[in-house]
Amino acid sequence: MSQMKPMIEMRDVSKWYGTVQVLDRCSLSIAKGEVVVVCGPSGSGKSTLIKTINALEAIQKGAIHIDGTHVNSPRTNLPKLRSRVGMVFQHFELFPHLSVTDNLTLAQTKVLGRSFDEARTRGLKMLARVGLLAHKDKYPGTLSGGQQQRVAIARALSMDPVVMLFDEPTSALDPEMVGEVLDVMTALADDGMTMMCVTHEMGFASRVGSRIVFMDVGGRILEDCTRDEFFGNPTARQPRTKDFLSKIIQH
Amino acid sequence: MPGTLDLDFFRWDVVAPFVAKGLGYSVWLTIVATLGGICFGTVLALVRLLGKPALERPVAIYVNIMRSVPLVMVLLWFFLIIPFVTGRPVGAEMSAIVTFVAFEAAYFSEIVRAGIQAIARGQFNAGFALGMTYGQNMRFVVLPQAFRNMLPVFLTQVVILFQDTSLVYAIGAYDLLKGFETVGKNVGRPVEAYLLAAVVYFLVCMALSTAVRLVQKRVQIIR
C-alpha cells in the first residue's frame, strides 16, 4: 500500500479580508505521521492558514479535506470534524473559570458524549503524559505560561485527535518555559502523531520536522520541501527564504 | 371593539393644544434641571475633591441619599416639605423643578467627579508649576478638559432626565404624559393616547440618543 490518502489536503486555498488578500492559492498535503513546520515573516498568513484547516477562518476559494472529509462543504458537521482535530493556541486559551480537570473533560463529555468518569480517566492520562498530573485540581490562573500550554496540549489530546495543529505555541512564553513545551511536542512527534506547527523555533523544526513550509508576505507558499533539503541545501532556496533564514539564525 | 384603533384621534387640531402645553413643560423642566444640575453638581464635586472630610461627609451623604431613594419618593418629599420651608403653598410644576435640580445635581456631581479624577495629575501639576492658583487651575486647565471628555455622558444623562420628567405624574404636574392622558380622557380614547405618547417619547429619545452617538464619535476623533 504505497499511495495513502493524505491526512490533510489543501488545494488552491485563497482568502481575502475585504480587499486585502491574506492567502494566495495555497496548496499543501500532509500525510499521516508527518510533522510539517510552517514558518515565515509576520504578515505571511501562516496563522490564518492553520485556522482555515478546522474552519475557524473561512476561505473564499479552494478546498480543504481532513482524512477525506471536505471541510468547507455546507453539509459538513463542523463540531464533529473539529473534535477530531486538536488545536493549540498561542495564548493557551484555557477556560479560566474551570479547573484543569474540568478543562480536560468539558469537550469530552459534551462533544464526544463520554461519561464523566471515562473523560476524567482519559484527561488525567494525557495530563500525566505532559507531566502535570499533580496540578489536576488547580485553576489556570494559578499556573505558569508553560504549564498552561502543556495543559492545553493535554486538553487537545484528550479528544483523541487524528491530527494536531499548533499555532505559534511558544511565542507567548518566557524563554525558560519554551523548552518544556517543545519537549512535549517532540515526544508527541516521536509517538507518530500527525502534526502541523506554525512556529519560529527553527531548532525544533530542524530536529523534529519532517517537512518545512515557508510562506511569504501576501499569503503565498514559497517553499515546501523536506527538512534535510531545507536546511541542507541553502543555495537551492528562494531569495526570500535565504533572507528570512539569515535573520532567524542570527539569534 | 377591542383591538381596533380609532385613527381619527390622530388629528393634530384635537391633540395639539394639550400636548403642546405638556411638551413645553417637559422640555422646560429638562433644560432647567440640566443646567441647574450641572452647576450645582460641579460645585458638589469640587467640594468633595477639596480633601476636607468635614465638608466632604455631608456632600457624600446627600449624593448617596439622592442615588438610593426612588425619584418618585423624592418628588413626594419635596412636594410635602417645600411649602413648610417657604411658608406658602407651592404648585406641582414649581415643586418638580426644584426637586429635579436637587436630584440631578447628585447624579451630575458623580459624573463631574469621575471626569475630574480622570484628568491626569500631570495636568494639575503643570498648572501649579506655571504659578496658577487652585481656582485658576480648575477653571482654565482641568474643568474645560473634563467637560469635553464627559460630554457624551452628560448628554446620555439628559436623555434619561427627559424620560424621568414623566414621573411628575406622581404629584400631578402637567407634563407631556399628562397632556396625552388628558386628551385621551377628553375624547374617550385612552388607549390611542397612551400609544401616541409612547411613539412621541420614542421618536424624541431615539433622535437624542442618535445625536449622542454622533457626538461621541466626534469627541473621540478630536482627541
Add this chain to the structure above:
Amino acid sequence: MALDWSVFCKETTTGDLIADCFGSRGDQTYLNWILSAWSWTLTVSLGALLVALIVGVAVGTLRTLPDRPWLASLGAAWVELFRDIPLLVQIFLWYFVIPDAFPLLKKCSPALLVIVAIGLFTSARIAEQVRAGIRSLSRGQRHAALALGLTTAQTYRHVLLPMALRIIIPPLTSEAMNVVKNSSVAFAVSITELTFFARQAGEETAAPIQMYLAATVLYGLTAFGVNRLMHVIERRARIPGFGSAGAAAVH
C-alpha cells in the same frame, strides 16, 4: 419636632389604636399595611429582575453572534425600543394598550403586567452589559471552544457566558438596585407597594412625614440588602488566580 409614631398602630378603617400594633382577625394596622407594601415592592423587584436577567442575557448574547447579522440587528432594535420610552409610559402601555390589542392579557393580574414592563425595560440595559462583557473576552476563548468541537450554543453556555457574567457583576449590581427604585413607578397602576402606601397612608392619616420616612427607610434597606446579596454572589463566583474583576489575565 417630635413625630408621633403611634400612628402605625392605628387600624386602617376605624382609626382605633391597637395594642402591640399588629391587627388580627381581619383588622389591619398601618404597620401591617406597610409590611405588606414592602412585600409587594420585593415581589415586583425580584420578579422584574428575573425577567430582566433572562431576557437581557438572551438579547445580549444574540448581539454577539458573529455569523448572524440580522439577529444582531434585531437585538439592537430591541435595546433601542426599550431604552427610548420612559418606564412609566411602558407600564401604561402594558396596563392599558397591549391588553386592548391582545384581550387574553386582560385576565393577567396587574402585578404580572408591571413585572413584565419593568423587567423588559431593565432587560435592554442588561443586554448592553452582557454584550460588553462578552466582547471583552478574547477571541481566542471562542476559537478554543469551537476548535474542541463545541457548538456555538455550548460555547456560550460553558465558556463565554460564565466568564462574561462574572465580569459584569458590578454593573449588574447597579441594575439590581435600579430595579428596586423603579418598582416605585408601579404606584401609577395601583399596585400597593411602598410608594403607593406612602401616598395613600400619608393622606389618610394626615401624618405624611412618618409614612414617607418609613417608606424611604425601607427602600434604603432593600437597596442595601440587594447590594450585600450581590457582594456574596461575587465572592462565591470568584476564580482562584484572578482577583475580584475576574478578567485580569484574559488577554
